[in-house]
Amino acid sequence: MKAVEMKNITKRFPGMIANKDVNFDLNQKEIHVLLGENGAGKTTLMNILYGIYNQDEGDIFINGEKVKIKTPKDAIALGVGMVHQHFMLVHNFTVAENIVLGCEPKKFGFVFDKKEAIRKVKELIDKYEFNIDPETKIEDISVGQQQKVEILKILYRGAEIIILDEPTAVLIPSEIEELEVIMKNLTKEGKSIILITHKLKEVMSMSDRITIIRRGEVIDTLNTNETSIDEIANLIVGRAVDLNVYKERVQILPEILKVKELKAKDNRGLDVLKGVNFEVKSGEIFGIAGVGGNGQSELVEVITGIRKCYDGEIIFDGENIENLTPKEIIKKKLSSIPEDRHKTGLILQHSLYENAILGIQDDKKFNKGMFLDYKEIRKHTLNIIKEFDVRTIDENVEASKLSGGNQQKLIVGREIYKNPKLIIAVQPTRGLDIGAIEYIHRRLIEERDKGKAILLVSLELDEVLSLSDRVGVMYDGKILKVLERDELDEQKIGVLMAGGNIDG
Ligand SMILES: Nc1ncnc2c1ncn2[C@@H]1O[C@H](COP(=O)(O)OP(=O)(O)O)[C@@H](O)[C@H]1O
Numbered sequence: 001m002k003a004v005e006m007k008n009i010t011k012r013f014p015g016m017i018a019n020k021d022v023n024f025d026l027n028q029k030e031i032h033v034l035l036g037e038n039g040a041g042k043t044t045l046m047n048i049l050y051g052i053y054n055q056d057e058g059d060i061f062i063n064g065e066k067v068k069i070k071t072p073k074d075a076i077a078l079g080v081g082m083v084h085q086h087f088m089l090v091h092n093f094t095v096a097e098n099i100v101l102g103c104e105p106k107k108f109g110f111v112f113d114k115k116e117a118i119r120k121v122k123e124l125i126d127k128y129e130f131n132i133d134p135e136t137k138i139e140d141i142s143v144g145q146q147q148k149v150e151i152l153k154i155l156y157r158g159a160e161i162i163i164l165d166e167p168t169a170v171l172i173p174s175e176i177e178e179l180e181v182i183m184k185n186l187t188k189e190g191k192s193i194i195l196i197t198h199k200l201k202e203v204m205s206m207s208d209r210i211t212i213i214r215r216g217e218v219i220d221t222l223n224t225n226e227t228s229i230d231e232i233a234n235l236i237v238g239r240a241v242d243l244n245v246y247k248e249r250v251q252i253l254p255e256i257l258k259v260k261e262l263k264a265k266d267n268r269g270l271d272v273l274k275g276v277n278f279e280v281k282s283g284e285i286f287g288i289a290g291v292g293g294n295g296q297s298e299l300v301e302v303i304t305g306i307r308k309c310y311d312g313e314i315i316f317d318g319e320n321i322e323n324l325t326p327k328e329i330i331k332k333k334l335s336s337i338p339e340d341r342h343k344t345g346l347i348l349q350h351s352l353y354e355n356a357i358l359g360i361q362d363d364k365k366f367n368k369g370m371f372l373d374y375k376e377i378r379k380h381t382l383n384i385i386k387e388f389d390v391r392t393i394d395e396n397v398e399a400s401k402l403s404g405g406n407q408q409k410l411i412v413g414r415e416i417y418k419n420p421k422l423i424i425a426v427q428p429t430r431g432l433d434i435g436a437i438e439y440i441h442r443r444l445i446e447e448r449d450k451g452k453a454i455l456l457v458s459l460e461l462d463e464v465l466s467l468s469d470r471v472g473v474m475y476d477g478k479i480l481k482v483l484e485r486d487e488l489d490e491q492k493i494g495v496l497m498a499g500g501n502i503d504g
């Protein structure tokens with residue numbers, strides 16, 4: 001008996017078909033991955049199963065019985081639970097309070113029984129090895145921990161069929177491993193899981209089966225142990241994809257950035273950069289590997305002028321730039337693709353053409369003293385849209401309306417169009433589908449081959465390894481070691497990332 005069967009599901013939105021005659025089924029106790037590019041229709045299909053949307057055509061069966069799921073309440077009653085891409089937690093409540101919110105245990109029939117709530121929550125935490133303290137507040141825990149709370153919440157409501165929509169997009173490697181353990185424990189206890197993710201390596205290690213959706217249609221369902229990353233990558237995109245990165249030999253060009261004994265404090269006033277040293281040459285990609293939270297974000301903030309340093313030097317193109325303003329630094333031809341495209345990469349409620357000149361709005365080309373030359377700005381924007389394959393109707397669309405991959409292509413295009421000497425790329429492909437990842441990687445390599453310098457900061461070790469010519473491993477506010485191209489080895493870097501030593 002299948003846990004879930006969705007038969008001939010069709011869902012239309014104004015002007016488009018999001019799911020077209022989709023057949024999907026979930027076995028008992030299996031982990032089934034839904035794969036597809038951004039906009040393929042994965043979330044829509046799961047929103048139908050969870051009662052957020054209703055299908056226009058087709059039937060749903062749960063444990064062999066035909067059911068009508070009109071609302072999430074119906075879905076929960078049938079044992080279906082969903083964790084969304086964006087969390088919905090109350091920040092000044094504790095973990096336990098969030099989990100029981102809406103179905104609190106009551107004393108004497110009406111008083112909130114806090115003790116009982118904590119006891120019940122602890123039971124779930126231990127059973128599935130969640131490794132989280134029920135009495136801490138949400139605002140004090142990491143994103144990875146918050147996600148656990150979301151999963152606990154649906155378990156508390158009796159979910160047997162669990163939908164996780166891109167849970168790993170926001171996690172660091174150690175949190176992904178923890179999630180993997182939790183998922184295995186859940187299936188051991190009889191739960192069935194539908195997982196949406198873009199990370200093919202995890203798909204291969206975590207799942208039993210894979211269903212691939214392209215433009216609203218199911219392309220195929222495969223057994224994970226009978227397929228390969230290359231095969232599924234090709235099925236997702238609908239053409240041959242080459243995930244290998246090909247590069248010209250590195251040219252030996254002069255040094256463009258030198259960071260010397262750099263020291264800075266974090267937002268709480270604690271030392272976060274404790275004497276960082278490295279240099280980047282033109283024509284190379286210098287990667288910084290490391291577990292999140294070892295000072296990578298602050299390092300980039302200091303180099304780009306967003307955060308002050310209190311000691312050390314940053315020499316860019318022969319000049320000291322430490323503690324200049326972001327604007328002054330951009331003028332010196334240092335570009336950056338920021339970590340958080342929503343917070344600092346784009347102004348979401350503005351149009352694409354306004355976003356396309358962010359940071360260079362004072363450039364003489366666009367700013368004619370008294371007025372902005374909109375004709376020139378639009379031309380510039382259309383060039384970026386065309387060259388970087390930003391899928392949009394036109395340049396007037398609000399940035400928030402684009403998918404994540406297309407937003408990122410706009411940012412990458414904007415930064416490359418500034419014709420910089422150095423591009424700092426922070427997590428440039430986080431959360432993107434493989435079509436977009438392949439494209440962005442290719443463009444970064446192209447810039448490198450033209451003789452530009454690239455400083456790549458990424459928590460994805462695979463990304464650092466495949467793109468970089470040299471890699472510095474960051475740990476506890478320092479670059480522990482710089483590895484040359486021929487020394488790049490996943491195992492060695494893993495040891496360094498954990499603060500270990502590889503010499504002798
Ligand atoms: N509420 C909605 N109204 C109109 N269009 C929508 C709505 N939700 C999703 N879509 C569209 O349906 C398509 C599939 O979206 P979605 O299921 O979110 O894709 P995925 O999760 O695979 O990235 C997209 O083109 C998206 O813009």
Ligand SMILES: [Mg+2]
Pocket residue numbers: 042043044
């Ligand atoms: Mg989605």
